[in-house]
Amino acid sequence: MAGRPRKPLEINKKHFSKAEKEQREAETLDIPDEEPFNDIAPPEYLTAKQKKEFTEYADKLVKLNIFTTLDIDVLAQFCIAKSLYLEYSKQIRKILNKANSVRKWAVIDEIAESCESAEELKELLEKILRRQRGDDVTVMMNLQDKAHKQCLSCAKELGLTITSRLKMVIPQPPEDDDDEL
Numbered sequence: 001m002a003g004r005p006r007k008p009l010e011i012n013k014k015h016f017s018k019a020e021k022e023q024r025e026a027e028t029l030d031i032p033d034e035e036p037f038n039d040i041a042p043p044e045y046l047t048a049k050q051k052k053e054f055t056e057y058a059d060k061l062v063k064l065n066i067f068t069t070l071d072i073d074v075l076a077q078f079c080i081a082k083s084l085y086l087e088y089s090k091q092i093r094k095i096l097n098k099a100n101s102v103r104k105w106a107v108i109d110e111i112a113e114s115c116e117s118a119e120e121l122k123e124l125l126e127k128i129l130r131r132q133r134g135d136d137v138t139v140m141m142n143l144q145d146k147a148h149k150q151c152l153s154c155a156k157e158l159g160l161t162i163t164s165r166l167k168m169v170i171p172q173p174p175e176d177d178d179d180e181l
Contacts, residue, residue: 040069043076050079057160066159066168078154081147088144095136 016024040058042051054075061067061075156164 040067040072042079043072046076046079047083050076050083053082054079057158061158064159071158074154074157078151078158078160081151081154085144085147085151088140088147092137092140092144095140 040062042054042058046054057075057078058067058072061071067075152161155161159165159168
């Protein structure tokens with residue numbers, strides 16, 4: 001069973017001895033500071049609309065000083081999942097608002113031959129249409145739900161949700177030692 005993730009020394013409220021601090025610092029993964037975020041560009045596999053959205057989010061996250069080139073793929077995945085979610089939502093609206101139309105005329109011809117009255121045929125066709133729309137909506141809603149979960153997962157990783165921002169400690173730039181001289 002995995003425990004809670006370790007808090008960085010800077011935000012940990014526990015009092016550490018000098019030896020404990022040194023040991024913690026030695027165990028901490030040190031990621032070298034990157035150049036100012038000039039090289040953060042949307043990946044080529046994004047669509048033009050997704051690239052625009054990527055750039056908007058990246059600019060905001062860079063201003064918070066929490067986004068680096070290591071986060072590019074997560075933000076790209078967020079943009080893809082969000083666009084899929086919106087597309088599935090649009091498809092669901094289309095299905096629900098679609099006029100009663102049937103695409104499978106061969107099946108309808110067979111059904112029409114077996115029906116004894118126009119009323120019976122009408123009832124059967126309405127039943128088929130309701131079932132077809134229901135199946136289409138169910139499939140689309142499942143896809144929409146998966147896209148939503150992917151989008152939310154990436155959003156939490158990037159600090160784009162309210163709860164993830166509340167847990168966040170934004171790193172402060174190092175203080176200049178020139179003032180002491």
